[in-house]
Amino acid sequence: MSLIGNSVPRLEDEPLLRGKARFIDDLHMPGLLEAAFVRSPHAHALVRGIGKDAALALKGVHAVLVREDLMPHLRNEFMVVGLPSRDYKQDLNRPALAGDEAVYVGQPVAMVIADNRYIAEDAAALVEVDWEPLPAAADCKAALAAGAPTAHRRSPHNLLAEFPMGYGDVEAAFKSAAHSFKETFWQHRGGSHSIECRGTIAARDPHDERLTVWTSTQMPHAALRVLCDMLGRDEDSIRVVTPDVGGGFGPKLVFYPEDICVALAAIILERPVKWIEDRLEHFVATTQERDQYWDVEVAVNGEGRLLAIRGTLIHDHGAYTARGVNLPYNSAEQIAIGYELPAYRMNVQVALTNKVPVTPVRGAGHPQGVFVMERLLDRVARELRLDRAEVRRRNLVPASKMPYQTGVKNRGGMPVVLDTGDYLHCQEDALQRAGWSGFAQRQEAARKEGRYIGIGVANFVKGTGRGPFETVTVRIGPSGRIMVYTGAAAMGQSTKTMLAQIVADQLGGDMANVTVVAGDTGTVPTGMGGSNSRQAVLAGTSAHSAAVKVRAKLIRVASHLLEAGEGDLEIEGRSVHVKGVREMAVDLGKVASAVAGTAGYSLPGGVSPGLEAMESVVIDPMTYANGTAVAEVEVDIDTGGVRILKMVFVHDCGRILHPMVVDGQLIGGVAHGIGNALYEWMRYDEHGQPLVGTLGDYLLVTATEMPPVELAHHQSPTPLNPLGIKGVGECGVIPIAPAVLSAVEDALTPFNARITRTPMMPADIVGLVRKSA
Amino acid sequence: MEESRRISVEVNGVAHQRDVSVRTTLVDFLRHELMLTGTHVGCEHGVCGACTVLVDGRSARSCLMLAVQADGASVTTIEGIAPSPSELHPLQQALREHHGLQCGFCTPGMVTTLVEFLRDCPNPTEHDVRVAISGNLCRCTGYQGIVDAVLKVAGNPAK
Numbered sequence: 001m002s003l004i005g006n007s008v009p010r011l012e013d014e015p016l017l018r019g020k021a022r023f024i025d026d027l028h029m030p031g032l033l034e035a036a037f038v039r040s041p042h043a044h045a046l047v048r049g050i051g052k053d054a055a056l057a058l059k060g061v062h063a064v065l066v067r068e069d070l071m072p073h074l075r076n077e078f079m080v081v082g083l084p085s086r087d088y089k090q091d092l093n094r095p096a097l098a099g100d101e102a103v104y105v106g107q108p109v110a111m112v113i114a115d116n117r118y119i120a121e122d123a124a125a126l127v128e129v130d131w132e133p134l135p136a137a138a139d140c141k142a143a144l145a146a147g148a149p150t151a152h153r154r155s156p157h158n159l160l161a162e163f164p165m166g167y168g169d170v171e172a173a174f175k176s177a178a179h180s181f182k183e184t185f186w187q188h189r190g191g192s193h194s195i196e197c198r199g200t201i202a203a204r205d206p207h208d209e210r211l212t213v214w215t216s217t218q219m220p221h222a223a224l225r226v227l228c229d230m231l232g233r234d235e236d237s238i239r240v241v242t243p244d245v246g247g248g249f250g251p252k253l254v255f256y257p258e259d260i261c262v263a264l265a266a267i268i269l270e271r272p273v274k275w276i277e278d279r280l281e282h283f284v285a286t287t288q289e290r291d292q293y294w295d296v297e298v299a300v301n302g303e304g305r306l307l308a309i310r311g312t313l314i315h316d317h318g319a320y321t322a323r324g325v326n327l328p329y330n331s332a333e334q335i336a337i338g339y340e341l342p343a344y345r346m347n348v349q350v351a352l353t354n355k356v357p358v359t360p361v362r363g364a365g366h367p368q369g370v371f372v373m374e375r376l377l378d379r380v381a382r383e384l385r386l387d388r389a390e391v392r393r394r395n396l397v398p399a400s401k402m403p404y405q406t407g408v409k410n411r412g413g414m415p416v417v418l419d420t421g422d423y424l425h426c427q428e429d430a431l432q433r434a435g436w437s438g439f440a441q442r443q444e445a446a447r448k449e450g451r452y453i454g455i456g457v458a459n460f461v462k463g464t465g466r467g468p469f470e471t472v473t474v475r476i477g478p479s480g481r482i483m484v485y486t487g488a489a490a491m492g493q494s495t496k497t498m499l500a501q502i503v504a505d506q507l508g509g510d511m512a513n514v515t516v517v518a519g520d521t522g523t524v525p526t527g528m529g530g531s532n533s534r535q536a537v538l539a540g541t542s543a544h545s546a547a548v549k550v551r552a553k554l555i556r557v558a559s560h561l562l563e564a565g566e567g568d569l570e571i572e573g574r575s576v577h578v579k580g581v582r583e584m585a586v587d588l589g590k591v592a593s594a595v596a597g598t599a600g601y602s603l604p605g606g607v608s609p610g611l612e613a614m615e616s617v618v619i620d621p622m623t624y625a626n627g628t629a630v631a632e633v634e635v636d637i638d639t640g641g642v643r644i645l646k647m648v649f650v651h652d653c654g655r656i657l658h659p660m661v662v663d664g665q666l667i668g669g670v671a672h673g674i675g676n677a678l679y680e681w682m683r684y685d686e687h688g689q690p691l692v693g694t695l696g697d698y699l700l701v702t703a704t705e706m707p708p709v710e711l712a713h714h715q716s717p718t719p720l721n722p723l724g725i726k727g728v729g730e731c732g733v734i735p736i737a738p739a740v741l742s743a744v745e746d747a748l749t750p751f752n753a754r755i756t757r758t759p760m761m762p763a764d765i766v767g768l769v770r771k772s773a
Numbered sequence: 774m775e776e777s778r779r780i781s782v783e784v785n786g787v788a789h790q791r792d793v794s795v796r797t798t799l800v801d802f803l804r805h806e807l808m809l810t811g812t813h814v815g816c817e818h819g820v821c822g823a824c825t826v827l828v829d830g831r832s833a834r835s836c837l838m839l840a841v842q843a844d845g846a847s848v849t850t851i852e853g854i855a856p857s858p859s860e861l862h863p864l865q866q867a868l869r870e871h872h873g874l875q876c877g878f879c880t881p882g883m884v885t886t887l888v889e890f891l892r893d894c895p896n897p898t899e900h901d902v903r904v905a906i907s908g909n910l911c912r913c914t915g916y917q918g919i920v921d922a923v924l925k926v927a928g929n930p931a932k
Binding site: 020022194197245276493494694695696704732 | 796805808809811815816850852854868878879880881903906910911917918920
């Protein structure tokens with residue numbers, strides 16, 4: 001029986017359940033010092049001086065480091081952005097520590113290293129910074145207006161980048177259209193809020209100066225590159241190790257000022273140094289997603305078929321370029337995939353603000369694009385008096401046209417080609433499961449009881465498995481244990497299980513005999529890490545390919561050792577045996593020993609040494625997953641409370657590797673999407689001061705808000721990888737806000753409510769009800 | 774000079790006598806003094822529930838409690854839940870079977886919260902379970918697998 005497609009027990013679970021896992025803050029070592037950061041309390045301010053004396057006088061304080069202390073040890077003061085963009089009009093990489101200007105609340109300006117965190121925080125409070133507050137660019141739309149304060153004193157304006165996206169003759173389409181409708185949207189997405197915050201430990205080996213950096217990251221090899229670049233070191237002199245990671249959801253793919261500062265402190269003080277982010281720091285210093293303003297117009301013919309969409313998008317990028325323009329790019333690109341859209345033009349403006357930099361959170365800009373598209377389709381349905389599902393039916397890319405070349409290109413310049421999927425079938429299945437056709441009667445009956453219920457539908461198509469590759473090594477040593485090493489990063493999405501499953505499937509089927517080491521740059525020379533729903537697709541494919549190679553060699557050498565034909569052998573458990581004759585067997589370890597080399601003797605069968613293969617299979621085109629969400633809600637018109645009565649989610653991620661894990665990823669994503677629809681708002685005031693800083697005022701979805709989720713899976717394998725798999729990590733989140741808020745709008749039909757923003761908090765909903773009264 | 778006190782505390786059945794700084798939180802004492810790192814810190818303001826331990830059998834946020842307040846108490850952490858190195862507690866086993874954990878960072882607090890809950894409420898409804906864990910945040914699972922696991926252990930599997 002193949003392991004693939006089965007919900008095998010996860011390798012990760014046992015230590016996690018026993019409290020024996022090793023997260024970053026669980027690592028202890030002799031002589032360890034702890035760090036705390038002094039951060040800007042202002043959104044924008046000059047630093048006129050920093051007084052260290054009082055802090056240094058405190059017992060147990062080892063150092064207070066400011067920019068000048070770090071500079072002698074840095075070849076490059078700035079963290080060069082992971083995804084550089086040609087569209088950037090300004091060069092605004094983040095410095096290790098702020099120099100004479102701080103540009104967001106939470107930006108580190110000094111670092112205190114002490115015997116423990118308690119003392120470090122005491123001392124941080126004693127560091128005297130002479131601030132001169134400056135006007136701040138708080139809102140991204142206002143930031144682009146003439147005369148707005150600039151986010152950086154030396155910048156000429158706040159326009160970081162501007163680019164058009166689109167194709168076709170948009171003007172002609174609008175001229176000939178039977179109808180066109182305008183909408184304005186404001187969308188907010190919040191932070192990742194993994195339950196484990198960030199953290200980094202660095203230790204310098206006094207013998208050879210090598211630096212080991214343990215960090216709670218999604219991208220260990222990228223971290224290694226930045227460390228080498230900033231410190232002017234070669235790749236062999238630094239090792240980045242990823243311990244267990246307590247959730248990532250995007251922001252942990254970024255390399256941060258604290259990471260380089262911890263490394264520098266370990267070098268300067270010649271002691272291991274640890275910094276663990278607390279939740280308040282996570283609110284102000286970890287990257288987040290934030291605001292987008294959309295002004296859009298849709299043109300349709302008399303039947304509600306799309307002719308064109310045009311508009312503008314203003315995206316809040318924060319104070320620095322911590323990553324490229326991928327977020328607004330994804331948002332704008334998303335409009336043009338999934339539905340047949342003959343002409344499209346979106347002008348994207350990326351604005352600098354005095355807020356913590358913006359980088360991807362689970363979904364990475366796609367949920368916003370889907371929200372805009374789905375809201376536009378709801379508008380078309382309302383104006384043309386069509387069923388909302390029918391408008392979608394008329395416009396979804398049909399299965400008969402697969403593969404379907406859309407009009408847009410991805411950010412690497414490659415055309416976006418939808419590979420497989422039956423979007424219409426997914427929608428029909430979801431509608432049927434949700435009881436869409438009978439809903440009007442249920443709604444009518446509920447209204448007679450004074451209850452306001454509504455239903456909403458949203459589709460999405462999501463590019464997954466962004467290439468070009470992930471590296472995986474599969475090795476069997478003389479112990480007989482199967483080792484898997486990868487540049488992929490495990491942050492909770494069952495990556496180790498997934499790789500062990502794929503490898504064991506080729507090598508005897510015993511997952512208990514597989515060890516997976518993920519995210520240690522000392523084990524594989526290259527790697528990309530975790531982002532963009534990519535690891536099953538890329539790392540999974542490389543693992544499969546490497547395991548197939550090791551299998552071939554294993555069989556070949558075993559054939560020599562057993563004096564049997566290769567075709568007569570099979571691998572079962574931890575040995576290779578002649579089919580039907582279990583006594584004629586050789587252990588995996590024996591086979592590995594046979595090719596480990598014995599001085600003076602040739603290798604059996606003339607094979608190359610070792611029983612291992614390293615693969616970095618290149619897959620440039622992305623594979624597109626899709627799905628449909630249908631939400632049914634009840635709205636309390638007095639309190640504005642929304643209860644989600646039912647959520648149906650029909651999904652297609654190609655061939656399913658592990659049904660239980662896929663379900664878990666989707667339901668977790670749904671929870672995140674519900675948060676984005678109704679609860680999560682990283683609120684700032686007009687001066688750029690955060691107005692939330694605890695999980696008591698920034699609301700994550702808890703168990704009581706989660707509705708029952710009915711999941712169904714369709715499987716349209718992709719031809720783009722040998723296993724036929726598509727990514728799933730971000731899919732759950734993407735269509736939830738538009739489905740839920742369409743349902744809320746539907747429930748509030750008697751009040752003529754129009755929803756054009758996320759999140760919709762209770763006060764917003766009460767506002768809609770009162771507006772009509 | 775930081776003030777410290779000597780405390781006697783039993784953790785997972787083992788008696789400890791330690792001098793602790795009066796401001797050391799219970800979670801830091803467990804994690805950094807006793808090296809029981811299974812109890813996790815998620816928010817340090819009592820909302821996320823990751824640091825939940827049992828103090829004299831009652832669930833407590835070890836980030837909001839000082840170590841000195843545990844003087845004379847018996848504390849159970851996640852390391853003390855499984856009956857043996859070869860066996861899991863039925864709740865732990867059920868969480869595993871129902872995919873009630875992904876990154877696993879919130880899991881120790883979930884388990885300690887639920888051990889207390891199932892002792893007090895052995896036959897819960899689904900709603901009871903959801904309310905019981907509504908003070909424990911999980912960003913990975915959407916809670917469904919956790920709820921399913923608890924109902925299974927309680928002998929009331931959903932549907």
